[in-house]
Amino acid sequence: MLALGIETSCDESAVAIVDGNKNVLSHKLISQFREHQPYGGIVPEIAARAHLEHIDRLILEALDDAKIDLKQIDIFAASAGPGLIGGLIVGVMTAKALASMFRKPFIAVNHLEAHALTVRFTNEIEFPFLLLLVSGGHCQLLIVEGVGRYKCIGNSLDDAAGECFDKVAKMLGLEMPGGPAIQEFAKFGDPKRFSLPKPLKKKDGCDFSFSGLKTAVRNKVDYISYRGASKQDLRDLAASAQEAIINHLIDRTKNGLEFIKSKNLKSLVLSGGVASNELLRSNFNQILLSRGIDFYVPPVELCTDNGIMVAWAGLERYKLGFSDPLSFKPKPRWPLDKIINNK
Ligand code: KG4
Ligand code: ZN
Numbered sequence: 001m002l003a004l005g006i007e008t009s010c011d012e013s014a015v016a017i018v019d020g021n022k023n024v025l026s027h028k029l030i031s032q033f034r035e036h037q038p039y040g041g042i043v044p045e046i047a048a049r050a051h052l053e054h055i056d057r058l059i060l061e062a063l064d065d066a067k068i069d070l071k072q073i074d075i076f077a078a079s080a081g082p083g084l085i086g087g088l089i090v091g092v093m094t095a096k097a098l099a100s101m102f103r104k105p106f107i108a109v110n111h112l113e114a115h116a117l118t119v120r121f122t123n124e125i126e127f128p129f130l131l132l133l134v135s136g137g138h139c140q141l142l143i144v145e146g147v148g149r150y151k152c153i154g155n156s157l158d159d160a161a162g163e164c165f166d167k168v169a170k171m172l173g174l175e176m177p178g179g180p181a182i183q184e185f186a187k188f189g190d191p192k193r194f195s196l197p198k199p200l201k202k203k204d205g206c207d208f209s210f211s212g213l214k215t216a217v218r219n220k221v222d223y224i225s226y227r228g229a230s231k232q233d234l235r236d237l238a239a240s241a242q243e244a245i246i247n248h249l250i251d252r253t254k255n256g257l258e259f260i261k262s263k264n265l266k267s268l269v270l271s272g273g274v275a276s277n278e279l280l281r282s283n284f285n286q287i288l289l290s291r292g293i294d295f296y297v298p299p300v301e302l303c304t305d306n307g308i309m310v311a312w313a314g315l316e317r318y319k320l321g322f323s324d325p326l327s328f329k330p331k332p333r334w335p336l337d338k339i340i341n342n343k
Helices: 033-039 044-066 085-102 111-122 161-171 178-188 211-226 231-256 258-262 278-290 307-319
Strands: 002-007 012-019 024-031 075-081 106-110 129-134 139-146 149-155 268-271
Touching (some): 002 085, 002 111, 002 307, 012 044, 012 307, 033 044, 044 085, 075 085, 075 111, 075 307, 085 106, 106 111, 106 307, 111 139, 111 307, 139 231, 149 231, 161 178, 161 211, 178 231, 211 231, 231 258, 231 278
Parallel strands (some): 129 268
Antiparallel strands (some): 002 012, 012 024, 139 149
């Protein structure tokens, strides 16, 4: 069984061909950060146009690398939401056109579900599991009961974790994407130099909040700039901000660990772009190891947006009998707990 997956929901155009035995036959990806860099953030119209410009070539190159013909593809999957509508339309229309031409199933993949299921591509892991999904647009703690079956137990009250990384990076004058830039810049910084607030500290529940943290960093930037900030000042602030964001993610996830026992969950999984953060991965690993909880996180290149996760999620859905009509409309907003049967 061969799936072709298309990812165009944000600023990465990607195409992958994956088989049912978890082999990647090919994967082609173009990041658009250079196009958006001059504007300091992702510009939806530029993103949509760039996807349109790249997608056909990426598909041809993916087929070439895999040495297969379009006729051999069994299912065509595309990220159909949530995301920027212009990009979603490009990916969904392309997958639908191919599905219709070759009379093969079209699978509308929820982008968050693709992040959630990636770990089943890279590891032998069974449902149910606890998932911390941390990306540029989402920060959620979920119980994953099965394909299409999610229960959200924690959500961000304001910004997503990745958004916080991106905004802090911008304040510090770092390039996009912000998360990896902070990670690199913070390597020679002192995370204890600046004291930052601990959001929702001692509050029950698993919700997250990053806006207070973001404002506190803004104030520190203003304060050190007033005196003429040195590069070391900025490195120390980057390291302090990174640690504060990670500690908040850990703090709130700890509140969710009670579900591991009460719901008989098998493990904890980390996914989404922010899950590629080295410090977050190693801190999670240590904490969960010490508590005897199995911890899984996909390799870094499969945490950030990619085509493999879309092709794989398409296969997972198709194996359960799900496919979507060509009338399916992309959904800019599409919460994970509303995806049973894609209704
Ligand atoms: O999952 P993703 O590629 O796209 C969305 O679905 O949003 O996540 C992108 C987010 C961006 O905010 C980016 O800054 C963040 O993931 N990110 C990181 C790292 N790599 C990517 N954040 C922290 N540390 C990283 N190493
Ligand atoms: Zn994503």
